[in-house]
Amino acid sequence: MNRFRANLLLLAVAVIWGSAFVAQAEGMAGVEPLTFTGIRFLLGTAIVSPLAWREWCALSSRGARPLPTDAIGVGLLGVLLMLGAAFQQIGLVSTSVTNAGFLTALYVPLVPLLAWLILRTRPHWSVWPTSIGCLAGTWLLSGAAEVDPVVGDAWVIASSVFWALHVLLVGRIAERMAAPFLVACGQFLVCGVISLIWAAGSETITLAGIHQASLAIVYAGVVSVGIGFTAQVVGQRYAQPADAAIILSAETVFAALFGFLLMNDRLNASGIAGCALILACIIAVQIAPLTPRACE
Template sequence: MTRSQANLVLLSVALIWGLAFVAQAEGMAGVGPLTFTGIRFLLGAVIVLPLAWREWQQRSPHRMPARAGDVFGVGALGVLLMLGAALQQIGITGTTVTNAGFLTALYVPLVPLLASLLLRTRPHWSVWPTSLGCLGGTWLLAGAQGLAPAAGDLWVVGSSLFWALHVLFVGRIAERIAAPFLIACGQFLVCGIGSLLWGTLTETITLDGIRQALLPIGYAGIVSVAIGFTAQVIGQRYAQPSDAAIMLSAETVFAALFGYLLMGERLHAAGIVGCALILACIIIVQIAPLHAARHRARAG
C-alpha cells in the first residue's frame, strides 16, 4: 500500500467515525444509550471474531498461551472503552452531533498529559499551549454566550478522559501481546457485555425498540466499530504518523458536516471559532513532536 492510499484509508475512517455520531444520535429513538452501546460493540466483536480466531490459531503452534496479565489488560481496555463509549452516548442524548464530535476529540491533548502524570514521560512543550487552547475552544463551543454548558456537553467531556486512558494503554498492551484482532475482539466483548448489564439495571429494553434502532446500531457496530477500527490498523501501518494525525483529526470536521447536512444543526459564531481552535490544537499537538523528532534526527 502506498502512502497516498494509506492516507485515503485513514480519511475514510475519519468519515466513517464522523457519520457514526449521527447514527448514535438517531439510534436513541428506540433504545437507551447503554443498550445501544452494548449491542453496537457486541456486533463489532462478532464481525472481528474470525480474524481474532485466526490469530489465536497462529499463536497456538508457537505455544504462546494467554497469560493472566494479558487477560487482565484486555479486560481493563474493555472497561475503559465501555466508560468512554457509554458516557459519550449518554452525552449525545443531551447535545448536538457537532459538539459531541469536537468535545470527544479533547482526548488528544489529554493523552500526553496523562502519560506525564501516570507514566512519568516528559511531554512535548506543545502540550501546554494546546491544552489551554482546547479549554478555550471548549468554552467557546459549549458556553460562550453566558449560558452554562449543556449536561450532554459535560458527559462528552467526561468521556474524553476514558478515551485518553484507552489510547494511552492500548498501544502498550498491543505491543506486549502482538495480537491486535484478539485484543480488539476481547475489549469489544467486555465493553458490549458490561454495557448491556449496566443497561438492564437502568433502562427498559424492548424488541420493538431494538428493531426501531436497528439501522443506526448496524452502522455503528459493523461500519464504525468493526470496519473503522480494522481499517485504522491497516492504514496506520503504511501512513506517516504526521499524515495519520491529520487524517484522523478530520473526524471532528465530518461530524460537524454530517450534523449540518443530515440533522440541520447550526453553530453560532463563537461555536465556529471554538471548533476551529480545538481542531487546530489537535493537529498541532500531534504534528509538533514529530517535526521536532525529525529535526533531531537530521541534526544527529
C-alpha cells in the same frame, strides 16, 4: 500497501467515525444509551472475531498464547472503552453531533498529559498551550454566554478522559500481545457485555425499541466499530504515525459536516470559533513535535 493508499484508508476511517455520530444520535429514538452501546459493540465483536480467531490459531501454533495478565489488560481496555462510549452516548441525548465530535477529540491533547502524569513521560512543550486552547475552544463551543455548559457537553467531555486513557494503554497492550485483532475483539466483548448488564439494571429494553433503532445500531456496530477499527489497524501498519494521528483527528470535521447535512446542526459565531480553535490545537499538538529540536 504504500503510504499514500494507507493515508486514504485512514481518511475513510475518519469519515466513518465522523458519520457514526449521526447514527448514535438517531439511535436514541428507540433505545437508551447503555443498550445502544452494548448491542453496538457486540456487533463489532462479531465482525472482528474471525480475524481474532485467526490470530489466536497463529499464536497457538507458535506456543505464544496470551497470558492471564494479558487477559487482565484486555479487560481493562474493555472497561475504559465502555466508559468512554457510554458517557459519549449519554451526552448525545442532549447535545449536538457537532459538539460531540469536537469535544470527544479533546482526548488528543489529553493523551500526552496523562502519559506525563501516569507514565512519567515528559510531554512536548506544545501540549501546554494547546491544552489551554482546547479548554478555551470548549468554553466557546458549549456557549460562552452561559454560566454552565450544556449537560450533554459535560458528559462528552468526561468521555474524552476515558478515550485518552484507552489510547494511552491500547498500543502498549497490543504491542506486547502482538495480536491487535485479538485485543480488539476482547475489548469489544467486555465493553458490550458490561454495557448490557448495566442497561438491564437501569434501562427499559424492548424489542420494539431495538427494532426502531436497528439501522442506527447496525451502522454504528458493523461499520463504525467493526470495519472502522479493522481499517484503522490495517492503515496504521503502513502509514507514518504523524500522518495517522492528524488524519484520524479529522473525524471531528466530518462529524460537523454530517451533522450539518443530515441533522440540520447549526453553530453560532461562538461555536464556530470554538470548533476552529479545538481543531487548530489538535493539529498543532501533533505537528509541533515534528519540528527541529532547535525550535523548542
